[in-house]
Every structure is written in structure tokens, then in C-alpha cells.
Amino acid sequence: MKTLFVSYRVTDLDRSLGFYTALGYAELGRVDIGDGARLVILKFPEEPAASLELVHRPGDKPVDVGSGFDHLAIQVDKLATTMETLSEAGLNPGPLEYPGGPEGPKTSWLTDPDGYRIELVEWPPGHTDGLTPAEFS
Incomplete structure (x- = not known):
């Protein structure tokens, strides 16, 4: 599957x-x-x-994203470049964050027109694409 x-x-x-x-x-x-x-x-x-x-x-009721959904994570190659491009397009990404410390991933958040949150993630050099079991060992 x-x-x-x-x-x-x-x-x-x-x-x-x-x-x-x-x-x-x-x-x-x-x-x-x-x-x-x-x-x-x-x-x-x-x-x-x-x-x-x-x-x-x-014809449905207005969208309500506050009832269980948290966010969509999207991997990017160069977060600073992506943030600049998105800002120029008027999407207003949030500040650069280092949730795993300075050697961990870089992230930034933005919100779509209905309130869905999106996390942009740049992995540190040498990290595999996506999350694997190695992340949790």
C-alpha cells in the first residue's frame, strides 16, 4: 500500500x-x-x-480546518530561496526556524486561504528525503 x-x-x-x-x-x-x-x-x-x-x-457548509487536521509538510531544496519566491508571490511564509537545533532541519510555515497550515522543510546536508525509521532510532 x-x-x-x-x-x-x-x-x-x-x-x-x-x-x-x-x-x-x-x-x-x-x-x-x-x-x-x-x-x-x-x-x-x-x-x-x-x-x-x-x-x-x-453547496456545503464553510470549511472548518480546526477539527483535527494539523498540517501538510512539504520538502524543499533551498528554504531561503523558496521563502523569497513565495514572499514575492504574496504568500507570506513565516520566519525561518530551526526546530532540531542549528544542525537539524530548517522550517517555515504558511497558511492557505482556508486556514490549512503548511510546513516547508529543508533537510540538513546528507539527510535522506523524507522521514525514515533511522530518524527514530
Whole structure:
């Protein structure tokens, strides 16, 4: 088994697409699911397949992200460069943080238009991509 993608319900599809494309996602396709509702499938250009789905159901109640969801983590190559690019696009990433100390990962946080939190992570040199069992031994 493997995780296919994360799916977020969004209030304003155009505003959310603007945010996620400025973050670097590319649109793979759309599915009309009736009554004005749509799914938009996204991925980063270097990913082999979809990693994020935006679900827009205009007839539903407003999105409430405060009931259990915490955040999405995204690995970046150069956090300072990414933060600069995102700032220029008006996305306002938070300050550079070192949650594991000066030798650990660098992080910055931002929030999408519906309140979903996103953690940007740059691993230190020599670190493998993603989290592995070695992180916890």
C-alpha cells in the first residue's frame, strides 16, 4: 500500500488554485462531480503522480480546518530561496526556524486561504528525503 494524495475541501476554488500554483503545484486535471462541485488534482512538477486534491462543493457548509487536521509538510531544496519566491508571490511564509537545533532541519510555515497550515522543510546536508525509521532510532 501507499498513500496516493491528500484531499482538502476548499471554500473558493480559484483563490485556492492561485495559492497552490504560486506554491509550485501544477494542475493535472479536473473532475466535475455535479451541482457545481469539482475536484482539481495537483502535483509538483518533479513528482511522478498526483499529491494533492482540492475539493470544491459550493453547496456545503464553510470549511472548518480546526477539527483535527494539523498540517501538510512539504520538502524543499533551498528554504531561503523558496521563502523569497513565495514572499514575492504574496504568500507570506513565516520566519525561518530551526526546530532540531542549528544542525537539524530548517522550517517555515504558511497558511492557505482556508486556514490549512503548511510546513516547508529543508533537510540538513546528507539527510535522506523524507522521514525514515533511522530518524527514530
